[in-house]
Amino acid sequence: MTVNEPVQELKLYRRPMPRTWWLRNRRYFLYMLRESSSIFVAIWVILLMVQLAQLGAGRQAYQGFVDGFLRSPGAILFGAVVLAFALYHSITWHQLAGVVQVVKIGDRPLSPRQVTAWAFAGWLLVSVVIATVILVV
Amino acid sequence: MHDAGNSVKDGHGEALWYGLFAVGGVLTALVVPVHVLLNNLAGPLGLVPPETIGYDRMAKLVANPLVKLYLFALIALALLHWAHRFRYILVDVGIMGARGTIAILTYGGALLGAAVGAIILLRVP
Numbered sequence: 220m221t222v223n224e225p226v227q228e229l230k231l232y233r234r235p236m237p238r239t240w241w242l243r244n245r246r247y248f249l250y251m252l253r254e255s256s257s258i259f260v261a262i263w264v265i266l267l268m269v270q271l272a273q274l275g276a277g278r279q280a281y282q283g284f285v286d287g288f289l290r291s292p293g294a295i296l297f298g299a300v301v302l303a304f305a306l307y308h309s310i311t312w313h314q315l316a317g318v319v320q321v322v323k324i325g326d327r328p329l330s331p332r333q334v335t336a337w338a339f340a341g342w343l344l345v346s347v348v349i350a351t352v353i354l355v356v
Numbered sequence: 357m358h359d360a361g362n363s364v365k366d367g368h369g370e371a372l373w374y375g376l377f378a379v380g381g382v383l384t385a386l387v388v389p390v391h392v393l394l395n396n397l398a399g400p401l402g403l404v405p406p407e408t409i410g411y412d413r414m415a416k417l418v419a420n421p422l423v424k425l426y427l428f429a430l431i432a433l434a435l436l437h438w439a440h441r442f443r444y445i446l447v448d449v450g451i452m453g454a455r456g457t458i459a460i461l462t463y464g465g466a467l468l469g470a471a472v473g474a475i476i477l478l479r480v481p
Contacts (some may be wrong), residue, residue: 261438275479278411279429290400298396312385347388
């Protein structure tokens with residue numbers, strides 16, 4: 220596989236593009252917002268790892284993390300921001316699923332709208348199951 | 357097998373990284389909102405019983421090997437999903453010169469994070 224290599228050697232003209240091109244219109248901005256959601260989710264994952272590490276360190280360490288960090292206004296505000304980005308990722312991902320994923324029932328493919336509707340239904344079901352495990356089981 | 361660095365640079369590993377990105381996208385889309393809602397908002401604000409995020413409940417849940425496996429998958433795939441998107445965010449804002457380095461730092465960072473996550477989970481009794 221050397222298909223991509225010669226391109227690197229050629230001196231191609233590259234039209235200069237300002238770093239802020241994505242601020243130019245709403246679509247570009249929403250695209251960047253969608254891609255950026257992964258940054259917030261990743262920071263949340265790292266905080267979850269800290270929480271799990273405190274859990275491993277014992278009752279006192281864990282309770283300290285909950286009272287000192289999780290319950291602080293800053294952490295709750297951060298949680299709200301992460302939730303907004305996570306929801307934006309979920310919604311755009313399920314919408315895209317309808318476009319890129321062909322699902323056939325028998326030999327008739329579902330329409331993008333139907334695939335997206337099933338994706339949203341699956342999301343709701345998974346959320347209810349997880350909430351039930353965390354709250355009840 | 358190529359070593360990871362070269363395969364990232366040559367684009368040989370592209371399908372693998374894209375696959376991990378996609379699986380990570382599906383998993384995070386399905387499960388992250390409910391976790392953030394309960395763990396970071398409803399729990400701390402007391403909208404659900406406070407013991408929901410308390411030590412006993414968490415320790416009991418994470419003691420289950422299946423929960424550990426699930427959390428490992430969530431940590432690893434969410435980070436690999438981030439790595440792929442962040443790699444192209446950097447390219448999108450015009451950091452073109454260091455493509456190979458960016459790929460190694462993002463995917464490498466995600467793999468390192470996944471390894472740390474595994475160690476942390478194994479240390480929870």
